[in-house]
Amino acid sequence: MSEEAMILDGSAKSKEIQDEISAEVEELKEEEGVVPKLSIIFVGDNPASASYIKLQQRICNKVGIESEVVDLPEEISQEDLLDELDKLNNDDEVNGILIQMPLPDHIDDDKVIRAINPDKDIDAFHPYNIGELVIDGDAYVPCTPEGVMELFDRYDIELRGKDVTVVGHSNIVGKPMALLLLNENATVSVCHIDTEDTASYTKESDIVIVAAGVPNLITADMVKEGAIVIDVGINEVDGEIVGDVDFEKVKEKAGAITPVPGGAGPMTIAMLLKDTLKSYKEMLNK
Amino acid sequence: MSEEAMILDGSAKSKEIQDEISAEVEELKEEEGVVPKLSIIFVGDNPASASYIKLQQRICNKVGIESEVVDLPEEISQEDLLDELDKLNNDDEVNGILIQMPLPDHIDDDKVIRAINPDKDIDAFHPYNIGELVIDGDAYVPCTPEGVMELFDRYDIELRGKDVTVVGHSNIVGKPMALLLLNENATVSVCHIDTEDTASYTKESDIVIVAAGVPNLITADMVKEGAIVIDVGINEVDGEIVGDVDFEKVKEKAGAITPVPGGAGPMTIAMLLKDTLKSYKEMLNK
Missing domain, CATH: 3.40.50.10860 (Leucine Dehydrogenase, chain A, domain 1)
Structure with a gap:
């Protein structure tokens, strides 16, 4: 039997980022x-x-x-x-x-x-910002996929050449997530509601990122031993918040996994702060 | 032994589109x-x-x-x-x-x-146009992937739920191609130079689209029996123009295939004409 997965602690990393931002805001306020x-x-x-x-x-x-x-x-x-x-x-x-x-x-x-x-569009709703993402330019990125990338970065998870499956192809998570991963030279597959056999993709993937809004969509048999599983789903089931991953079972097989709550969610909010600060600094320099 | 692949005749379809455009231009000129x-x-x-x-x-x-x-x-x-x-x-x-x-x-x-x-940017270089593509809006699309989609359309090739691999992740072909396919609800994988095992993707795909600029990159063993193979590559080898696919061998196994020259290339030019006409009509209506 394998060891349990490492928990990718979005809450802790978000707090780390918040502290960094807080210090920078304090300094800018004085200046x-x-x-x-x-x-x-x-x-x-x-x-x-x-x-x-x-x-x-x-x-x-x-x-x-x-x-x-x-x-x-x-x-x-x-x-x-x-x-x-x-x-x-x-x-x-x-x-x-x-x-x-x-x-x-x-x-x-x-x-x-x-x-x-577009200069204030910190969640990148405007086509201009989303377009910059396609051509790997410098602009705002939707906060949820941006937060996932930040989590990879803070846990030193290498993406180049990795096989990654993104489940869900929404405009605000799935598609921008895929583009961000491609810009880091991951090999990216995008599955969704019309996909015939999602498991055939997830089973072969080093990293699985799920943003489908379906509780228990990703089960242990769909995940490769040692894979990294990022759960972006937020669902309410019997008054409790759960993700799209069967967390208890999958964490026995995965190498690393985000919990819900406490994973991708707090990272999203940290990115809102980060991008608001970025806009502030850019407006100062104008 | 299987039958030979159907040739997807980009030259003929391009001519068909050119005739349609020619008739419309003639009419607009009179008006x-x-x-x-x-x-x-x-x-x-x-x-x-x-x-x-x-x-x-x-x-x-x-x-x-x-x-x-x-x-x-x-x-x-x-x-x-x-x-x-x-x-x-x-x-x-x-x-x-x-x-x-x-x-x-x-x-x-x-x-x-x-x-x-952006209103005249018919090849969709501007982030605004590329961004509209991500959110499935109405704007210009890079002409090469647009031409491939038009070819699918004119041959009545269904995309929803199909497993498609795009080889190449450039800003002007691979990435917009993947987005166009996702917008039609295909399941899309994007491979590229950093992909560990491109064949593991192409072998399982109903449709393979190649835009890598490497002659003979896609060989017969990499393609599923009956698959549709779209070759966007244009390479000069010994004074001859060839694509990225080992055409002679792959056409024995594929269900349908584009030749090079005479496949994706003429479709690209047809899209240039179509988009120039589109811009003309939109400018008339302003």
């Missing part, structure tokens, strides 16, 4: 007299969104980044929403803008995404 | 009094580039699209090149702009690419 600021547009009152936003604000507060929530009514018109966004786009004190998804059905997401100032 | 125009920026005098540009111009001429080459000296400064580009960006008579690569070493490609008017 500049102002701190970075994140603005979150929140349309409606979805409780899950509300509690996630609270968490983001609490962590911003902890590291000294100012945060504000622009609360907008569910029934806001497309035009009024774009006007609110434009105010943030043009406000010199706002460094990062997040638009909490999902937006109400009567709002055209595509229009809103393309209206964010 | 509008002007024809679409493609401008090609050519820095220096690389003979391979010069002959490819001649070919493009000949085909533009055939379908009634106006083309011009902006010939610039090898030693042109970055600033002067950007000035020339800007003239085309702002010229209402120019619908499509191509920048012939490679550019001289003293020119910063990244700056030039980001300076093209």
Whole structure:
């Protein structure tokens, strides 16, 4: 029987990053007299969104980044929403803008995404930022895959030439995750709901990254002995938060694994902070 | 012994598209009094580039699209090149702009690419257009992968749920090719120079697309019986143009295959025409 997998501790690494950011913000505050600021547009009152936003604000507060929530009514018109966004786009004190998804059905997401100032688009919704990712340019990257890459980096996990399967091909996780891995010269397969035999890919992979939103999708028989398993799923089952991986069984076989909660999630939030700080520094230099 | 592969005739399909475009241009010319125009920026005098540009111009001429080459000296400064580009960006008579690569070493490609008017960027060099591709939006797509998708479409080749391997991960072919396939819900693996065992991917694939620039890279033992093989490579060997696939042997095993020349190449040029026409129509509607 093999040893248990090493736990890739996203919470600890996130805290490490938060401490680094906190020190840098403190220093910049002394020099500049102002701190970075994140603005979150929140349309409606979805409780899950509300509690996630609270968490983001609490962590911003902890590291000294100012945060504000622009609360907008569910029934806001497309035009009024774009006007609110434009105010943030043009406000010199706002460094990062997040638009909490999902937006109400009567709002055209595509229009809103393309209206964010790319320089403040820290979650890389705008095509310009996502395009820079394809050509390996320097721009914002969606925070969740960015956090996974940061986790690889902080655990010194080499990617070049590794066989990696990404399960899920969403615009905000699966596709950008695949592009980031390709830019590091990993061999990348992307499986999804239409894939005939996902196990045939995951079984041969050195690294499996799952972002499908399906509890227990990845079972122990689907994973190679010693593989690294990154679980980006967040699902609520019987009042508990679980990922997409059968954690208890898979950790007996994998070489390293992220827990849920405490894995990819805290890394995502750390990247929000990091990118807000990055925008602040770039705006200072303009 | 199996039957020989069906030849996917890019030349014939390209001609079909050219005829369609020619008819549409003729009609638009009568209505509008002007024809679409493609401008090609050519820095220096690389003979391979010069002959490819001649070919493009000949085909533009055939379908009634106006083309011009902006010939610039090898030693042109970055600033002067950007000035020339800007003239085309702002010229209402120019619908499509191509920048012939490679550019001289003293020119910063990244700056030039980001300076093209995205509305005229028919080969999708600009991050904005490439980003639209990631989020499955409507914008220009690099012409070579676009041509491969058009070939699939015109041969009624279904992609959803198919296992596809793309060999090569360049910014202008491999990566956009993978994204286009993912947007059609194929399962996509991308192999490249750092891949440990490319054959382990290609052997299991329903479709193999190769854009590596290495003659005979894909041999018969690497291909599944009945697979579809698309050869995007263009290499000169002993004065002959060959692709990346060992065509004679692979065609005994594959179900369908593109020849080189006469496969992906003519489709690329057809897409240039199609996208120039698209830009012309969009500019009319502004």
